[in-house]
Amino acid sequence: MPELMQFLLSGITVGAVYALVALGFTIIYNASDVVNFAQGEFVMLGGMFTVFAFEAGLPLPLAALLAIIATAAIGVALNKLAIEPARGAPVVSLIIITIGASIFIRGLTQTAFDKQLHRFPAFSGDTPIAIAGATILPQSLWVITGALAIFVGLWLFFTRTLTGRAVLATANNRIAAQLVGINTKYVMTLSFALSAAIGALAGVLVTPITLTGYDIGIALALKGFAAAMLGGMGNPKGALVGGLLLGVIEAMTAGYLSSQYKDAAAFVIILAVLFAMPQGLFGRQSTDRV
């Protein structure tokens, strides 16, 4: 049993990060129908900026804050410079544009910083905490709590604020939203900023555990994407559940089957889910309008 508990705990920690990446996908997808393949790069940038600001002598909280703001700015730039000019382009083109952006960001990071793996100290020490015969790092608690806090915050934002409702309205029907006076361009910019900031925060939280480097973004984007799809693309609740589920399945695969094939779990699951439920766990059946 302690073994199972251990796998569960580490699965939930990783799953929380996947959930945050998936949440980032969801926000942008809802506002603009774009799946942003550069989402993993936001997580990487959050970690990298914090590392270098911290090593330059800034206190950790300030370094993290700066990293989140800088990443959000890059998210906005991505929308303004690459997504907005391509409005109306077919899905294939949008996929290539965001993949291009992710390769571009990775390349720049590698030249601006370096190719090494980095970390900064955990927020509240490295002494493991014992839970039911298993142990968990204090930093893991930070990751899990952070993910839940962001989720609750977003939920309040979308249901209680006018701006949040404007985003939902835009997601539902862009033209109708424009007709009632919502600035959909602003909504799109806001979603890219929000999504980049959430990604960066995930990077800040998880770097003390998993380390960061210029090329960690691809894997995270793929896993986050799988999580979003597992839960049902465009559904924030689905992103959270999909992320956690994926993390746990991965940890179980690594623990009980084969650590070499733990990454395969994500893809086997996603193929299986798409076979059985093309809309994901929480997705709605969509119909074509002719």
Added chain:
Amino acid sequence: MRFSSKTTTLIMLAALIAVAPIFFPSSYYFRVGSLIFVNGLAVTGLVVLTGYAGQISLGHAGFVGVGAYACALAPVHLGLNPLLAAVVGAALSGAIAWLVGRPILRLKGYYLAVASLGLGALVSMVLANEAQLTGGPDGMAVPDPGLRALLKSAGLDLSNSAFWYAFSGVALVVGAWLALNLHHSPTGRALRALHGSEVAARTVGVDVARLKLQAFVISAVYASFSGSLLALQNKFITPDVAGYMHSIELVTMTVLGGAGSVLGAIGGAMILTTLPQVLTVFQEYEQVMLGLVMMLVMIFMRDGLLPSLARNIRGRGK
């Protein structure tokens, strides 16, 4: 006598391949040339899938990997000639595409993209992890099919790089010929109707699901032969050929040159294959340039580089 655009395209392609060696100062150029043709072959398959049928696959390198490893494994374990192994690999790729394509092609746009991505990732993971079979990340050797020796005994002695240049050049022309024939066939027309509007195509009686599956299987077979050719000419293969980055490169080549036209896409393969050779001076910036090219072409030249240029030139002529 008037040539159809199909014949013109094929003659242009064949002439280009035949004449280019006159200007090659060293055998290195033959080597780059055959790499272009190998990539061109996979890209021609993606023209059928993406350009004709409007579907995107982010996992096609998986099929390249199947084709490549078939040429390495089948001769060792089944005693097949490597050329026959390439055919077996293509059949296997087609079968996988058919099996997996049936459920995933019901999905649209992003869903298909991510499902194909998962498929490609699985193939490359198996190739990298099953070390006792595939040599793992270190790769494995590929036996020689003995064709060059056969030519030599017939009195035609080609250098190694010249031979593979000619062989993959011929393969590319045959591949392009088949794809162009498909384009002008009723199936090709139905595929293009599907690209225009899936709903409209279904309304006029096109069996959308079956057509998409056909396009997916055809493109997988092209990718597989591309992988086999690469394995045979390199005489060595690593799991990298099946990796995510190779899938992305193939898609980029296709849309860079212009997914709607075989010649355009082969042009895309030429640009992206030679670019890294030219860019070795700027090796630091290779990824930055690749990403930038992908974004700029898709934002400003949606039909791809060559069709956009052609339209500009025609527009100015008027």
